[in-house]
Amino acid sequence: MHEPKAAIIDRFARHVSSGKAAFFTQAGIDFVGGEREGIYLCDLDGKRLINCHCNGGVFNLGHRNPRIMAALQRALASYDIGNHHLMSAPRAALAARLADLSPGEIKRVVFGVSGGEAIDLAFKLARAHTKKPKIISALGGYHGHTGLALAAGDEVYRKPFEPLSTGFIQVPFGDMAVLEAAMGDDTAAVIFETIPATLGIAIPPEDFYAGVRRLCDQWGAVMIMDEVQTGLGRCGRVWGIDTYGVSPDIIVTGKGLSGGIYPISATLYADHLDAFLHENPFIHISTFGGAEVGCFVALEVLEMLEEPGFLEHICTMADVFKEGFAALLEKHPGVLVEARQRGLMMGLKLIDPRCGPWMTVAGFHSGLLTIYANNDPSVIQVLPPLIIQAEEARQVLRILDGMLLGLEAAFR
């Protein structure tokens, strides 16, 4: 038996985050993570939620996936974190595998621990390679809370910490004309989340990335895709950008690469960007980046991703949701505006910004963990584990249906 939940919440409030404890208590979400398995995450008191948050892809393979845990146990028989300065067989093996799975000229990898750190490195590479300052990102986009990543993100998160690195500008996402006007011969890089999650699973025009590629080529800028959420199968292909048929210069991955078990991130970059790091191999250091036991975990993630039928399964589940969303749109026209989807990267756009937070709380009480998009709270994100089965997907749709009924009543 665990100690009473109230005592844990009190200790959390006193020693971890008083603000979070107050926020969740006020919202009526007294959730403290307990047992977890597959698509389910339980509260300490046993309340069971289907995890459609997945920490943005960390739990792509579900919680405590047995294959991932076995990979870590096998690695622990002979390895530990390793030495980040020295050469390493597991790091070389994982980098080679990531390169094989990546489009175009992408052949090289720098490992990190978090997505933000991997984004920072992408910017460092772009600036060092081009010797230019300007980095263009999306208004309302999100790339993490580390230094340079923060500078590329939304104003709300960076304002209190200014001055940050200069040279960052933001443009409305998906607007080719504005992007074109913002580009110039001082542009080092353009970065977008392939489908910005925090902006509300915003799906760009189909030809958008071909246009970004063209502009980057025209101005000699580096094209960076933040695939921290959209990568590793989420959109039905290995990388979300694969679904647009475009090869960027840099892909950043994180979250799901961990298998939900061991933190690891990676900046994948094209051969032509290598000269700077070749000459300065110790200029970017991360003690835990590419920890060797983590490499074995990530290799198992990629092994599963490449297995026959894995990506097909994602597309089949995406169809189940597509059909279900069409029915929900028909049934709830008063509150549900749009279903946004690319594979299992999904979001529901509701009539106004109060709806997302309302749905998050309603989901919690109905057995579904789903959060609203911070930079567009009229959208709730629906990001189930990729291993979800058809009947479980239908269960998610039934729960959403009930939540939307409640929303109609609440906002009548």
Ligand SMILES: Cc1ncc(COP(=O)(O)O)c(C=O)c1O
């Ligand atoms: C698209 C995207 N990029 C970068 C990050 C930063 O990753 P991390 O929190 O591991 O630093 C996140 C985290 O949510 C993300 O969603």
